[in-house]
Amino acid sequence: MSNTLEDHVGTVNIGGRTITNLRFVDDIDGVAGEENELSRLVNQLDRASTKFGMEISAEKTKLMTNEHGSITTNISVHGQNLQMVQFKYLGAIISDQGSKPEVLARAAQTMTALSKLKPIWKDKNISVKCKVRLLRALVLSIFLYVCETWMLTAELQRRIQTLEMRCYRTILGISYLSHTSNDQVRTTIQQHIGPYDDLLTIVKERKQRWYGHVTRSDGLAKTVLQGTVEGRRRRGGQKKKWSDNIKDWTKKTFAETQALAHDRDRWRDWVHNSSRRRPDDSTQS
Template sequence: MGRSDFGIPWEGDRRLTDLDFADDIALTAESQTTLQDMTTSAETEAGKVGLRISCQKTKVMQVGDQQTNTNLHISGEPVENVRQFTYLGSTMTAEGDTDTDISARIGKAASVFRRMNPVWNSGKISRVLKTKLLQSVVIPTALYACETWKITTRMRNKLDAFQQRCLRKILHITYRDRITNEEVYHRTGTKPLSTTITERRMRYAGHVLRMTSDRHAKTSVFWKPEGKRKRGRPKLTWRRALQKDLESKGITLKDAESLAEDRTEWRRLAAQCALHGRN
């Protein structure tokens, strides 16, 4: 990927051409022509070592408000245009939102929970053990990659509602019993998923802020894409979500870089921000 027009403008004079993990490769480009050239180049280089790019498993997605089909081909075969696809277990969308991914995670976690109905209905298994199984099997499915979510109030409520349904089934109570959510958390020794998400996002942010400036993860936090955004309220981004967490404690993103160097203090800050978000 050596051509100067490959990829998208990144930091300084650098360009971001591809994101790789094992045999999963995501190419980025500013135009259809450039993307085709990059794909052809990747296909040629792969062929030199006996590898072949699967057209059926390859997808092309245009990010942004103006959507047109991208005519991309691999070995003469057209590549499918999509509005969303699963990459490394997370659902990526053309709009860049995380609502679709969160809904998918809740659906998968609900499926796991239903398959374990014999456990929840058993009178021979203690409530404590059932709660531990929920926390170790079901909840990790729901919160996979939650550190990267830019979660809205609506999705926070949706996640907490899913958790409440699970906990109330374990406790064999319904909403008709007029038992508050706080009481449910108290009886099971748990806390809202939205609180856990905020704390995990803050902890992940600490790792990112401690990185050197040449790391892609850190660059993406401070990166400002070229171009103009639409009029109106700015969309929620991961950085804005982080800034909101920090502002609840009177801290700016710039100040957070130095604070993150002290891991113990940062963990304490993460817990405080999570509690503030709950109130």
């Protein structure tokens, strides 16, 4: 990669640091601010790979943009044009539509896992407490994978609450036709297992804990999370940022959360309390 970047001038600058690529094991993500720049980067990487006896797989190499519309420049490897897609990276969907595709995909996988365990949920010889433990270990763990990276809108937060209620109604055998409210379902679960954190609370807490971890570190993740990008903002309403969730949930400014997060113990206590603030939800999902 160092040979590829010898004469390459990157235009993506975050917090004063130029970022041209991200690497993990044998995966490389090229980063560019313009289509021609990305084309040059791909060509240079292809030449450098060939020089060392390696070959880029055109079938596995994809393009993605964070702008509306598509890439108009033909970017190819070995004469084969690369496709523009949303794709999975380390098991998570990376998309220009934000976190919604990933959250919806996780919800679908969670419901599939829930359905496969239907014989267990219907078994009256298994206690509700045991069923909840199995639900958390075998079903909800699928949903929570990389939830720290999600940017949650109000819609996605409602979907998370809806998913949890569907899971609990399934293991309790409560039909929506029974007109049992979500509060009644929560009360029933609590009667069997005691006080517990709901799914949205767990997501919020994990995300805030990761925010504190990154804030106390000194790596690329901190640069990307806290740095500003050069250039002008587009007109109209702006897309919500990952850090906007932290601001909304803590009710603190960015500077205040930064100062608080550097004290591990204080931040842990704050996260524990702020994650548990949620709007009243006594209606059916």
